[in-house]
Amino acid sequence: MQFTNGKSQNNICTMQNLLTASENGGEVSFHGSVHKIRDMGDFAFIIVRIIDGIFQCVWSQEKTDFDIKDLKEECCAKFKGNIRADKRAPGGFEVELTGIEILSTPNAVMPVSINKGKLNATLDTELNYRPATLRSGILRAKFRIQEGIVRGFRDYLHSQNFTEIHTPKLIANASEGGANVFKMDYFGKKAYLAQSPQFYKQTMVGVYERVFEVGPVFRAEKHSTARHLNEYTSLDFEMGYIDSFEDIMEMETGFLQYTINLLKTDYKSELDFLKVELPNVEQIPCVRFSDVKEMISKEYNRKVKDPNDLEPEEELLIGKYFKEKHNSDFVFVTHYPAKKRPFYAMEDPENTKYTLSFDLLFRGTEITTGGQRIHDYNEQVEKIKAKGLNPDEFESYLMIHKIGMPPHGGIGIGLERLCMRLFNDENVRHNSLFPRDMNRLEP
């Protein structure tokens, strides 16, 4: 009988392993893809892409019995060679190859060049050929940093006693009683794709007090803008026993602080490669919705068109204003009008035209919506009616208010939007591995 014991002989060789080996020189072996070949006749430079970086190898006829003609870009291979430190080389070392064993050879050349430093492709080309373009240094670095943000979210919330949950994406009612929801047939019944884990994360506050979820959400929005996706990754948390909705903003600030530090330590090479300017999150200014509307209108001599919501241009100006006046990339805009907030948003007892809610803007783009929720049963039923909805349709949700809930609230962060602003990209699609919009379901 054969047994596994959890100890694979299949080891990974990382950039750090190679850098360490290069200090004393000697033989190394590694595997990877051939990122680029520069054939110089008697010898060739081979740029190899390994799990977490690229570096230069030198092939020469006299050092191997391998014919360079057999090697193509994007071949996967096992390599052997002698390593030496070289400060001029990317990665800080170079390998003189002594052996190459090809594992696989591609069937076609790359449809887009990915080994020229910059990715010279239109957005459509970048997305149409995602399997190829994601192999470029720039996109590898971006989505590694995206991983870091998600890690930061989880690790920070875990340290704050949050429990991770997994809630259903197939639901019986359009969560927020609204439009923009995908419908489908579910064994002869109607079902919807969840626009957010809202009702479920609130339910779980009754169970674990503090919960979070990272997962896909779906919005059937029929417009195609540079900052909307029809499927995106939402970072959600919800917490009970808050003293005010400011506790939620403090928790989000703590997450951002923790995550920026995590990126600095664990994703330094990616940040350096992309020359990312990390935002300052020591403190985040908070300003009321009605105040900031007025401030921006005065400062930029601009007429307010929509008194109940922030216009995209206003968001940009708010970003600019707070960067200039407070050197802050972030700003919390609080107390949104009740008209524009969903039925579960708690009204401000001091002025019920407004809610105890907020958006977080990052460099002029909304990346978070959050706030305190109604926890009292009668109050919630009344509010549903006042919004012209039927409480009977929310029976399942209202069970939580019936059986008792603490004061609570939470947020949802759009992961791709946060990344878009971090990298100063003009289109959010750059920050989804395989984006979905009205015209795009593939690859």
Place this chain on the structure above:
Amino acid sequence: MQFTNGKSQNNICTMQNLLTASENGGEVSFHGSVHKIRDMGDFAFIIVRIIDGIFQCVWSQEKTDFDIKDLKEECCAKFKGNIRADKRAPGGFEVELTGIEILSTPNAVMPVSINKGKLNATLDTELNYRPATLRSGILRAKFRIQEGIVRGFRDYLHSQNFTEIHTPKLIANASEGGANVFKMDYFGKKAYLAQSPQFYKQTMVGVYERVFEVGPVFRAEKHSTARHLNEYTSLDFEMGYIDSFEDIMEMETGFLQYTINLLKTDYKSELDFLKVELPNVEQIPCVRFSDVKEMISKEYNRKVKDPNDLEPEEELLIGKYFKEKHNSDFVFVTHYPAKKRPFYAMEDPENTKYTLSFDLLFRGTEITTGGQRIHDYNEQVEKIKAKGLNPDEFESYLMIHKIGMPPHGGIGIGLERLCMRLFNDENVRHNSLFPRDMNRLEP
């Protein structure tokens, strides 16, 4: 201008905090739900449920100016009192209350009793009243352990140089060319819900070599069994540059070993509460599909009905056999017939009737399917045709084979099934927070 600084004054008091405080006694304050009240006339026992446990408080008329009549089960409140160690008490301490401030009062009594130790409810009742039943000790403990398993999965793979990815759930083609897929309208086009991240995780092996994803998958299976869900959480990983498909089984074994240890350290109170017997995963036996079929047939004098797949009864007997003969709760069954494996499964070069694939059984139930994938373009195109499918429909997927892929493979683990077996539950629905089956879309 107001600022957040990431430092909330809203602190959590955990069971560990209270236990530590009880050593010296003194005043403590905490918040939580009233889990149970036993009114004894002059005094009352109040069981309070806090973020990570329950414990007993004592209320008496002379110590507070609070009228016990105002307190209901499932009230949320802030409490003050004097703590003292008490070894007989659950949690190891007791609090004599000096102050109670009610934050919210439920509108109705609990529809199911959750404070009697065991949850005396049928499966349907348990699921219909999920917002209530999840507050019971038993379900709180179970889903905390489920969180631990997911943490173990991520943390272990992170330590093994895997990168986390987020892939789309809305896709243009039924991934495996098969049935059991949910269809929907997507802006006038047909779309499907992903049955697995299969194609995307393979694509990402070309980018990061080792990747994983934790996310929902959807199966439109039209049967209702005790071990099927129509939406479940899949733990997927995929790794490149494998020497054989055994590397994948070693990686899964490593994950299980790491996770069992994590549960022992970080989820000890939940394991103790549920009296969970953790499986032994020092080593896992591996047996070929055809051999184990024969073994079981001989040992239990049983006729083989389906030569190409394991029958559920066979799985149970395999579980029994390996527990008895090898004291193992797990067994890898390898080399499944090509007939029953999808078109991307790599055939065994020694006998192409079989594939380089495996299932992992845990206590007689399949919890994982995995294997090596075809990485060569021509081989993959031929295999698609041989399965009676049209390669044109897989153009987007085949791009990865065209531009070059290393030898690779991976697995998908059904999270709820793994939990079901860990807790020896008879129905997988117990292990989904809000299960989805043919008849259930709510709550």
